[in-house]
Amino acid sequence: MTKHYSVAALLLLGALPTAYAQEATRAAQKFLAEDGTPALVQFRPESSAYTLSQARQALIEQLQLKSDDQMQQARTETDNLGFVHEKYNQFYKGIKVEHAAYTLHAKQGKVESMSGQVERISGLSVTPSMDAAAALQRALAFVGATRYMWQDAAEEAGLKQQENNPSATYRPQGELVIVRNERSTNPLRHSKPTLAWKFDVYAQAPVSRAYIYVDAHSGEVVLQDAIIKHAAATGTLATKYAGSQTSATESINGSFRLRELTRGSGIETYNCKKGNSYTSAVDFTDADNSWTEYANANFDNAALDAHWGAQTVYDYWKNVHARNSYNNAGAKIRSYIHFDDTPGDGRGYENAYWNGSVMTYGDGDTRFDPLTSLDVCAHEIGHAVCSSTANLTYSNESGALNEGFSDIWGAAVEYYKAPTKATWLIGEDIDKVRPSLRSMSNPNAEGQPDTYKGTSWYSGTGDNGGVHTNSGVLNHWFYILSVGKTGTNDIGSAYSVTGIGIEAAAKIAYRTESVYLTASSNYAAARTYSIQAATDLYGAASTQVTAVTNAWYAVGVGAAAGGATPPPTAGAYCTSKGTDVRYEWIDLVRLGSISRTSIADGGYYDGTALNTTLTAGAAQTISFSAGFASTAYTEYWKIFIDYNQDGDFTDSGETVVNGSSSSAATLSSNFTVPASAKNGVTRLRILLSDASSTTSCGSYGYGETEDYSITISGGAAIADNGLVGGGSMGLTPLGATTAQSTTQRLELYPNPATDLLRIAMPGNAKVVSVSVTDIRGVRVAASQLEDNQLNVGALAKGIYTLTVSDGQKVFHQRFAKQ
Structure with a gap:
């Protein structure tokens, strides 16, 4: 069944009068996601803040929504700090945008902040070329199971009884959504909003359950989002068994079983009898409620761990976080023990998982003992908490x-x-x-x-x-x-x-x-x-x-x-953003371990989570290139590094590159990190603009800005070779030949190194001896030296100091192994 939403049922977000354009004066600070959209908006306490009744205005102004964007209110929650959290899901032309949601956080009716993820979508057709039935066949071919839950009549009947709904079925029902394509290797399609059919596919053999998203035009599977979360590829979690514990049970017909009704809607533990059917599972029972005989060769005592563990996990969430079961609404916790995905194969099931509804535990085999102890329960029920929250x-x-x-x-x-x-x-x-x-x-x-x-x-x-x-x-x-x-x-x-x-x-x-x-x-x-x-x-x-x-x-x-x-926090640096990326953008940045290719990122990309280490006093090469929609225009490149970590790029030597090019080829520029650069993490800013007057701060017309993190190591104390700062301002296409002068200082390249580290001695002298010490000052095993090249392939990743002698003088330089 296709899900469409009436426009009347949504919070329509169109253009607002100019009087509403208050976002610049209200917001104290914005933190941007990698795609340049606001991830967190904080408001000044003294400002004329929004109220929850102004949700429409707040979402439009702060997220810069267009007429095709709608936000539907999903739920409202109040926490124990007195905050009210009003959550909205994003729709585009009436179609739900998966994983795009925004929440207003208010106290005493006043919105203090907003957070979430919003997608920038334009010109996307919401009319599918492929119907749900055809898309489902693509999804099933992708999963490739031999049997599915809806093909098992007993499981179908059990679901109807469990849900108290005669129409309940495991058979996937297609929902038309918009989702990012996370599987395409085509950079023009990867991570782009895509119209897709969404299916909940539950396979019985081999066991799996996931949301499968199929491109509604091409039939390509664009995303798989697992519902069953395994704790490892060959087996999941293991915990320490609990020993002797007390646990609530249920008395029935003269015996006792592992059920109880005092916590939420109850906690129940069942025996799958080394099978793979939930509906065929039976109760564990005991005649006198003293379950000592369960320590047997069948590991039936594993059921006691799971039952006690589920109760303990419930108590933790209730007593510590005031959460009533995993969904905060008292949901029943069912656990199934002695589960085996392939009965009769002579091997135990080395896994445990939450399948979206119940807990499932295997007995283990060559890697694990039965996987039913306390932190296994806590981990798996933690997945259930996650599915009900983030x-x-x-x-x-x-x-x-x-x-x-x-x-x-x-x-x-x-x-x-x-x-x-x-x-x-x-x-x-x-x-x-x-x-x-x-x-x-x-x-x-x-x-x-x-x-x-x-x-x-x-x-x-x-x-x-x-x-x-x-x-x-x-x-x-x-x-x-x-x-x-x-x-x-x-x-x-x-x-x-x-x-x-x-x-x-x-x-x-x-x-x-x-x-x-x-x-x-x-x-x-x-x-x-x-x-x-x-x-x-x-x-x-x-x-x-x-x-x-x-x-x-x-x-x-x-x-x-x-x-x-x-360095200063992300919000302390001035903003820099291009307002139009229709014609040109940054499509490659490569420096050390930072290597990123992309298409247009909306004028700004926050890559500060990406980091590479540069050694003070060392020569570096940065590579970059422009992407063009068609014509390759003349573009001005400016690259800055905040060497003294004062929150700006205006100090002497902090402009690493300043030049222009009309080439779409990969460009490169050389620079040397000043010996006086401050140790620690700082900001690298790369700016592409069609205007030569563009500075490191502010918005500008055509082009794009990207920010990354740099870790400076070494500092002035080890820069004893007379190295100085400064960058090469000419932009040379990578691979082009340039005149090489005889080096007057020790240089190491590439730095960071992967396998071979090239040593260029002052005056092109021959290396006579070398030694390598790690960051603790401990000498590491000797590496092979040949023709002034040092093989560092066997070194672990990290920072090292290279000591080199030409027979007369000794030189020291740091390098990074990646």
Whole structure:
């Protein structure tokens, strides 16, 4: 059934009179998403703020909505801080825009802030070329299951009974929506709003459940958003078994079963008998309510862990966060034990998952023991909480956040009920192969990154874009926020964070997830919204806000809070934006580990979540190019780096590139980071304009601005080779030959290096000896040197110091291994 919405039923958002154009005077600060749309709008307390009755005006003015955009009110919630949160879903020409929602946050009737994700859509046809039936066949071919739930008459009957609805069915019903195309490799189509058919496809063998989105014109699958969230590719979560516990049960017909009705709508635990049918599952029973005989060869005691665990998780959410079950409406929690996706194959099922309705647990096999303990329950029910709040799309960064929040709740619930257990290890007791499945205190130990795009960061397409790997960054952020930590991360940023305790950290995490995050949120958004959540709870100048900010800095997301090392926050820099990108835009930026290609980003792209390390005193090459709709016009390039981290680009030497070109080819320019550059994270700004007079601040006509983060390491103390700052202002197409002069200083390139590091000695002298030390000053294993080239392929990612001798003089220089 196609879902269309009457225009009369929507909050129509057309043009408003000039008298309503107050957005510039009302908003104190705007934080932009990567696509240049407002992610968070904060209002001045002293301003003539909007009221909730002015929602239409606020949304139009602050989001710059057009006549084809409509916002439909979805729900209103009031939290225990007295905030009213009014949430709206976006529609375009009456068609719902998936993952696009905006929320007004008000107190005492006055809107204090707005947050969410809005899509900029224009000229998109909402008339499908393919009907729902044809699109469903494309979706089923993509899933490729051998059997689906709606093909099982017993499961269909069970669903009708469960939903108390004779029309209920697992058969997918197509809904016409607009969604970003996240699967296309064509840069002109990737991540662009697409008219699509949406299907909820529940496969029985092999087990899977996901929203499948099919392009309503081409039939291409453009997005898969998993409903069943597995905790790992070969097995999910493991926790420490609870031992002897008391638990509510139900007395019936002279015996007892694992059901109870005192928590919400109840908690029920069933036995799948090593099958894959929910409707065939039966009760676990006991004659005297003393369940000691369940420790048997069949691992029936796993059911006791799951039942007690579900009750404990319910109690945590109720007692700590005032949340009534996962949906905050008392939803029943059903758990199914001894589930096996392929009965009779002689292997146990090494997984546990929330399928969108119930909890499902396997018995494990070669990797795991039965997966039914406390933080497994907390993790999986955490997915249910997420689906009822932020509903984070289960792919790429939003999927990593989805997994990370579930791990957070696993740790928080375990600490709440069993604080002497290994809070920061996930799966340490049931994993038969590894010490644990994941480590929140040391993600690298189990192959996860502890720094955004650092060591072990996954950038492929497997595991829904690495959701179980890249979640390590959020896990480590929560760990650092809770207990504190001092160190240097993978991108060379030194940090020191004072912990605020797991209870306060969990309150901030919950408010971030339940109030501010939206389906498409990424790590940059999580940082922005968690700072806002901490501000709501503890005040803008609180130690908690400082800790949240610095914990994100510690894991490589954004700047630190105040102090000498960190740069100004994102909002402290002046804005710069092109107002028209119909003809030209920035389509490539490459510097160190930053490498991004794109089409037009609406005049501004916030890439500050992307970071590369530059060594003070080292020569660098930056590459960039313009994209043109047709004619290649003469464009003026200006590139700035805030070397002294004072929040502007006006100081001497901070203009790295200043030149023009009419080429669409990749251009390159050389510059040297000043030896006096301040250590820490700072801002790189790249500006393309058709006007030579355009400066680093303000709006301008045709063109685009992109911002990125740079970590300066080394500083003046190690720049003992007389290196000076300054950039090469001429723009040379990459690959073109230029006259080369004999170097008068030690140079290393490429820097950062991947395999070979080229050493250019003063006067082209021959290298006689080299040594490499890590950031601690510890000498690392010797690398092979040949023809002034050093093989660094075996080094771990990080910052190193190279000491080089020509037999008479000794030179020192830092380099980064990526």
